[in-house]
Amino acid sequence: MLSNRWLAIGKEPVAGIRLTLTLFSFLLPIAVWALVSYVPWIWHPLVRVSTPGDVAWFKPGLLVERAVFAAENAKAIAAGVHAAEGAPANPVFLPAPHEVAKAFYSAFQTKPVLRGDLWLHESLWLSIKTILWGFTLSSLIGLPVGVICGAYPPIARLTEPVIDFVRYMPAPAFGALAVAVLGIFEAPKVAIIVIGTFFQQVLVIANTVRRHDPALIEAAQTLGANRRQLLLRVIVPSCLVDLYNDQRILLGWAWTYLIVAEVVGVSSGITFFINQQAKYRNFENVYAAIIMIGIIGLMTDQGLAFLGRRLFPWQLRPPSRLGRILRWLVPEKVVEA
Amino acid sequence: MSDFIQSTDYLKQAPAVAERFRRLKERPVALQIDRLGREFAGKGTPVTALKNISLKIHRRELVCVIGPSGCGKSTLIRIIAGLDNPTSGRMLVDGKVTSGPCPERGMVFQGYTLFPWLTVKRNIMFGLEMGGMSPTDAEGKALEWLKLVGLTRFEDSYPSQLSGGMKQRVAIARALAPNPRVLLMDEPFGALDAQTRAQMQEHLLEIWRNVDVTIFFITHDLDEAIYLADRIIVLKANPGEVQEVIEVPVPRPRRTDQFNSLEFLATRHRLEELIHPRADIPMEKLPIVRLTPVGDDVE
Numbered sequence: 001m002l003s004n005r006w007l008a009i010g011k012e013p014v015a016g017i018r019l020t021l022t023l024f025s026f027l028l029p030i031a032v033w034a035l036v037s038y039v040p041w042i043w044h045p046l047v048r049v050s051t052p053g054d055v056a057w058f059k060p061g062l063l064v065e066r067a068v069f070a071a072e073n074a075k076a077i078a079a080g081v082h083a084a085e086g087a088p089a090n091p092v093f094l095p096a097p098h099e100v101a102k103a104f105y106s107a108f109q110t111k112p113v114l115r116g117d118l119w120l121h122e123s124l125w126l127s128i129k130t131i132l133w134g135f136t137l138s139s140l141i142g143l144p145v146g147v148i149c150g151a152y153p154p155i156a157r158l159t160e161p162v163i164d165f166v167r168y169m170p171a172p173a174f175g176a177l178a179v180a181v182l183g184i185f186e187a188p189k190v191a192i193i194v195i196g197t198f199f200q201q202v203l204v205i206a207n208t209v210r211r212h213d214p215a216l217i218e219a220a221q222t223l224g225a226n227r228r229q230l231l232l233r234v235i236v237p238s239c240l241v242d243l244y245n246d247q248r249i250l251l252g253w254a255w256t257y258l259i260v261a262e263v264v265g266v267s268s269g270i271t272f273f274i275n276q277q278a279k280y281r282n283f284e285n286v287y288a289a290i291i292m293i294g295i296i297g298l299m300t301d302q303g304l305a306f307l308g309r310r311l312f313p314w315q316l317r318p319p320s321r322l323g324r325i326l327r328w329l330v331p332e333k334v335v336e337a
Numbered sequence: 338m339s340d341f342i343q344s345t346d347y348l349k350q351a352p353a354v355a356e357r358f359r360r361l362k363e364r365p366v367a368l369q370i371d372r373l374g375r376e377f378a379g380k381g382t383p384v385t386a387l388k389n390i391s392l393k394i395h396r397r398e399l400v401c402v403i404g405p406s407g408c409g410k411s412t413l414i415r416i417i418a419g420l421d422n423p424t425s426g427r428m429l430v431d432g433k434v435t436s437g438p439c440p441e442r443g444m445v446f447q448g449y450t451l452f453p454w455l456t457v458k459r460n461i462m463f464g465l466e467m468g469g470m471s472p473t474d475a476e477g478k479a480l481e482w483l484k485l486v487g488l489t490r491f492e493d494s495y496p497s498q499l500s501g502g503m504k505q506r507v508a509i510a511r512a513l514a515p516n517p518r519v520l521l522m523d524e525p526f527g528a529l530d531a532q533t534r535a536q537m538q539e540h541l542l543e544i545w546r547n548v549d550v551t552i553f554f555i556t557h558d559l560d561e562a563i564y565l566a567d568r569i570i571v572l573k574a575n576p577g578e579v580q581e582v583i584e585v586p587v588p589r590p591r592r593t594d595q596f597n598s599l600e601f602l603a604t605r606h607r608l609e610e611l612i613h614p615r616a617d618i619p620m621e622k623l624p625i626v627r628l629t630p631v632g633d634d635v636e
Contacts, residue, residue: 218420219450223464224440237454314454314495
């Protein structure tokens with residue numbers, strides 16, 4: 001009976017179970033991570049030396065491979081001297097959950113290594129600003145162009161083939177060019193995000209607008225709407241919810257361009273912080289920074305979803321995010337033959 | 338009984354009904370269709386959807402169009418609405434040749450086509466605002482219409498919160514608000530359940546009594562056509578042509594108990610003859626295939 005309830009196709013579980021499942025979606029990966037970190041016989045390929053004994057090159061705190069540790073101890077016992085002691089350990093690039101959790105606080109306290117470098121919160125803010133600028137600039141042009149392409153097929157035929165062509169060029173490939181034209185500081189980074197977002201945006205928005213309900217257009221025509229009114233008072237509002245959700249997905253897309261954008265020219269923002277901390281082998285700070293990007297992204301998206309439900313009260317149920325992403329990944333034929 | 342009904346005598350109009358038709362025909366012509374034709378370019382030979390359709394519909398007349406599927410009913414109403422262009426012939430509203438969509442020919446679609454992002458009130462205001470009316474005036478007029486269709490309570494609801502019948506009432510109010518000369522209705526109650534449909538038919542007649550509008554109504558429901566119409570235009574398919582125009586002898590005001598009146602049944606019989614010519618194979622000759630064994634108590 002129970003399995004029937006859980007495995008029924010297309011049946012949403014009740015609210016309480018939904019929340020539990022959402023929590024578990026985060027808790028399960030953390031549990032796996034905790035298991036690997038805290039249970040000594042799971043993985044732990046290294047040994048952290050606590051007492052070197054009489055092994056000449058061992059020092060307290062040194063990480064050695066388990067086989068090497070055993071071999072050295074075997075040699076020491078055979079020679080009749082003190083064997084070394086140590087505990088199983090994981091490589092330094094896999095810090096335990098509590099270390100990363102601590103780093104969420106301590107990373108903000110970590111002093112910049114060089115004078116003039118940025119603190120973590122400054123780096124984060126710089127990254128967020130880069131994203132916002134890039135996404136806003138892209139949307140300022142991409143949204144209207146996309147809407148017009150979707151509404152007027154001749155314009156789509158004129159613009160979309162070349163846009164389709166350009167979007168296959170990876171945005172980071174424009175890095176050197178962007179630096180040459182725009183200098184080494186913030187401008188080329190924003191440019192990379194614009195290039196990475198804009199072309200996808202035009203096609204996605206145009207595709208959404210193209211799926212408007214023609215019956216609504218006809219109804220508006222019989223009510224006396226002219227061409228401008230059809231575009232602004234029927235087509236755009238009828239697609240508004242979908243356009244908003246497209247923008248949410250595209251914003252996530254912009255975030256994925258952040259890291260490559262930030263290594264263009266002078267490395268900056270959260271990427272600079274991550275690279276710097278990796279160089280000094282502060283991997284817990286690296287993980288903390290990466291997770292922070294995830295949290296900022298998720299919170300922005302959920303905030304926008306919440307705002308969307310307030311902005312568009314006429315929709316009974318917001319579309320499922322998974323469905324939107326699937327539709328996005330498998331777009332309908334852009335221009336029909 | 339069947340002998341009675343087979344006679345078409347009852348299509349003869351009572352003096353009061355005949356008098357009404359005489360006065361109706363004296364009214365000015367609101368909508369005239371003149372030798373209208375529509376061909377669709379198909380593979381090879383073009384398909385003739387409508388051929389040589391000529392109609393005169395008088396002011397405040399309620400005309401129903403019925404016909405078998407594929408007779409071009411929908412094409413005809415779309416051409417009148419200006420959503421499709423005829424390949425020949427012309428159309429006159431109040432004596433003036435027109436084409437293209439225009440609020441003087443309002444339309445109610447089977448699929449409601451309300452704007453889901455607008456409240457009920459704003460849906461009705463839409464056509465008024467397109468016509469250049471100020472939002473305040475439009476709102477006032479929309480509220481009057483809401484009262485007329487009995488949806489005042491739902492002025493701030495969204496279409497998704499309404500039942501099918503309520504949606505269609507909003508759609509009627511929306512189409513009528515800009516004061517059209519002709520109201521075109523394309524199987525407007527086809528998607529409703531039988532009970533709601535009956536209510537809506539009654540409701541439409543009630544609205545029509547209060548509004549100076551000519552109604553051109555497409556349906557495939559014979560009873561609906563007889564209950565509503567002054568005249569019924571019967572189309573035939575391949576190509577779509579006017580087969581017959583019936584002046585409905587059922588007196589007005591129409592009531593649901595007239596469904597069993599002799600005039601009503603005679604009209605219905607005539608329509609059935611036109612639309613479903615009597616089948617050559619009697620029902621008894623149809624083979625009955627039983628897929629599961631049934632007991633003796635099953636006929």
